[in-house]
Amino acid sequence: MNPGTASAGEPLPRAKTDWVPPLLVAGTALAGLAFIGSAPTWVTLTVAGLAMGLLIFIMASGLTLVFGLMDVMNFAHGLFIAVGAYIAVSVVRLFAPAAAADSFLANLGAIVPALLAAIAAAGLLGYCFERLVIRPVYGQHLKQILITTGGMIVAEQLMLVVWGPDMLPLARPQTLRGAFLIGDIALEKFRLAAVVVGLAVFAAMLLVLNRTKLGLLIRAGVENKEMVEAMGYRIRGLFVWVFVAGSALAGLGGALWGMYQESVTVLIGAHMMVLIFIVIIIGGLGSVGGCFVGALLVGLVANYVGYLSPKIALGSNILLMVAILLWRPQGLYPVGKS
Amino acid sequence: MAEPLLELAGVNTHIGHYHILQGVDFAVPRGGLTMLLGRNGAGKTTTLRTVLGLWQASAGAVRFEGREITRLATPAIASLGIAYVPESMGIFAGLTVAENLALAARNGAPEEARLQWIFRFFPALKKFWFLPAGLLSGGQKQMLAISRAIVEPRKLLLIDEPTKGLAPAIINNLIEAFTELKRTDTTILMVEQNFHAARMLGDAAVVMDSGRIVHSGTMRELAADEALQSRLLGLSLDVHA
Numbered sequence: 001m002n003p004g005t006a007s008a009g010e011p012l013p014r015a016k017t018d019w020v021p022p023l024l025v026a027g028t029a030l031a032g033l034a035f036i037g038s039a040p041t042w043v044t045l046t047v048a049g050l051a052m053g054l055l056i057f058i059m060a061s062g063l064t065l066v067f068g069l070m071d072v073m074n075f076a077h078g079l080f081i082a083v084g085a086y087i088a089v090s091v092v093r094l095f096a097p098a099a100a101a102d103s104f105l106a107n108l109g110a111i112v113p114a115l116l117a118a119i120a121a122a123g124l125l126g127y128c129f130e131r132l133v134i135r136p137v138y139g140q141h142l143k144q145i146l147i148t149t150g151g152m153i154v155a156e157q158l159m160l161v162v163w164g165p166d167m168l169p170l171a172r173p174q175t176l177r178g179a180f181l182i183g184d185i186a187l188e189k190f191r192l193a194a195v196v197v198g199l200a201v202f203a204a205m206l207l208v209l210n211r212t213k214l215g216l217l218i219r220a221g222v223e224n225k226e227m228v229e230a231m232g233y234r235i236r237g238l239f240v241w242v243f244v245a246g247s248a249l250a251g252l253g254g255a256l257w258g259m260y261q262e263s264v265t266v267l268i269g270a271h272m273m274v275l276i277f278i279v280i281i282i283g284g285l286g287s288v289g290g291c292f293v294g295a296l297l298v299g300l301v302a303n304y305v306g307y308l309s310p311k312i313a314l315g316s317n318i319l320l321m322v323a324i325l326l327w328r329p330q331g332l333y334p335v336g337k338s
Numbered sequence: 339m340a341e342p343l344l345e346l347a348g349v350n351t352h353i354g355h356y357h358i359l360q361g362v363d364f365a366v367p368r369g370g371l372t373m374l375l376g377r378n379g380a381g382k383t384t385t386l387r388t389v390l391g392l393w394q395a396s397a398g399a400v401r402f403e404g405r406e407i408t409r410l411a412t413p414a415i416a417s418l419g420i421a422y423v424p425e426s427m428g429i430f431a432g433l434t435v436a437e438n439l440a441l442a443a444r445n446g447a448p449e450e451a452r453l454q455w456i457f458r459f460f461p462a463l464k465k466f467w468f469l470p471a472g473l474l475s476g477g478q479k480q481m482l483a484i485s486r487a488i489v490e491p492r493k494l495l496l497i498d499e500p501t502k503g504l505a506p507a508i509i510n511n512l513i514e515a516f517t518e519l520k521r522t523d524t525t526i527l528m529v530e531q532n533f534h535a536a537r538m539l540g541d542a543a544v545v546m547d548s549g550r551i552v553h554s555g556t557m558r559e560l561a562a563d564e565a566l567q568s569r570l571l572g573l574s575l576d577v578h579a
Contacts, residue, residue, distance in 0.1 A: 014468040015469055235413075
């Protein structure tokens with residue numbers, strides 16, 4: 001199915017990519033260099049910002065699809081982050097000798113089960129949550145806010161029962177501790193690993209969304225779910241699995257964020273929600289590409305401003321959101337709803 | 339007498355507090371094109387949406403090939419071989435023309451021969467194959483919406499005001515395409531306000547007013563009876579000029 005190859009003469013026109021948002025990320029990085037002055041510090045902060053942004057992207061990407069696909073305001077998304085983080089704590093404890101070994105392969109023997117368990121637990125919880133909590137309130141935004149917030153509170157209390165009220169340590173695997181030193185530049189190993197994982201998740205999402213029929217359905221459903229149903233596809237069934245995938249990604253993000261912070265509390269997810277909402281609003285509700293760019297912007301700005309003027313670090317991201325919405329009211333990559 | 343492809347019997351539809359369809363009865367015979375006509379607000383769009391289950395009938399029955407489909411969910415109804423082109427066209431603006439058609443093809447990738455058949459009527463779709471559908475003109479969007487409905491053979495097409503807001507040249511292009519489509523085995527139920535197009539295309543005519551069927555017959559009869567048109571549709575003699 002490619003008339004472009006069949007037609008003689010000039011090539012068929014294609015969509016132009018909007019490069020302004022990615023250039024904004026590059027511009028932010030350059031602005032950071034101008035303000036920070038020291039190149040080694042800037043490189044360290046930039047890698048930290050990218051790592052933070054990509055971890056936020058992992059946590060937020062599922063929520064933006066859930067929001068875009070079914071207009072569901074899930075204020076309990078932080079719950080899946082927290083569950084992922086706690087599950088990672090429990091599994092890493094089980095494999096403590098492997099996590100503490102000096103071999104990267106041995107460390108993988110602890111990390112991989114921890115991340116897979118976090119993904120599975122958060123995904124399973126997401127499935128139950130959609131069935132029990134979300135399904136009765138489709139199309140009712142106020143009830144969605146109330147019931148998902150209530151669900152989050154109940155779940156947090158249950159997590160306190162299971163894991164206790166104390167902050168739990170979540171040590172990074174031995175070979176991902178410390179930093180690579182290149183001259184005066186310090187690149188934390190775990191942050192580099194987080195960048196790799198974040199880019200891999202983004203690439204996988206792009207592949208699914210742009211190269212598979214499932215992805216086509218999701219993108220179409222975000223725009224006009226009624227028309228997707230009129231074509232014979234069950235959008236509700238699709239939504240359940242998008243919700244599960246989004247929850248699983250939040251669980252993965254939570255586990256990685258716990259390792260990034262090296263500790264886990266019951267509020268780990270709730271604390272991330274402000275940044276996650278900023279990211280999905282900046283990106284454009286329902287847009288995975290926008291979520292990616294938005295997360296990088298938030299990560300970079302948080303790190304640069306946190307270094308230059310720590311007291312206004314969180315406020316800086318709210319200012320960033322305001323500035324972007326004044327420029328593009330529907331976000332960086334608006335999703336056309338019809 | 340052959341069993342109709344689609345039959346509505348005493349169909350009532352409520353939207354919120356409004357009682358829109360108030361006992362709609364009519365049948366769509368197999369093959370040919372049935373025009374659903376009527377003034378604005380008569381209930382034509384609601385009828386199409388009720389057939390497809392986008393709005394649930396509160397009473398009455400919708401039967402397709404003799405099987406009651408009133409309570410089926412929209413995807414199940416569509417899977418029976420019914421395609422829908424809404425008045426808003428319902429194209430996916432962020433998806434390319436190719437992706438819109440790929441999504442509409444339920445049974446794998448669209449067949450090359452079928453695509454070439456579509457391109458004969460709508461060559462613009464070939465030209466803009468890789469462009470997001472949101473960048474197409476209004477007429478091209480309508481062409482895409484119709485092409486999506488016919489990218490695979492369907493038993494019944496529900497088409498809502500395909501000529502609305504289009505330039506006369508494009509309307510003529512659509513009339514040619516529908517004339518060709520009528521030569522295939524496809525049955526069409528079309529809502530149309532453009533009486534010229536309705537007269538050119540319609541085999542049967544069903545007229546609605548205030549949520550009820552007020553006339554059923556052939557399009558030829560209705561087109562020939564100007565007094566009936568004036569009474570049922572409020573048409574003046576100008577439309578025949």
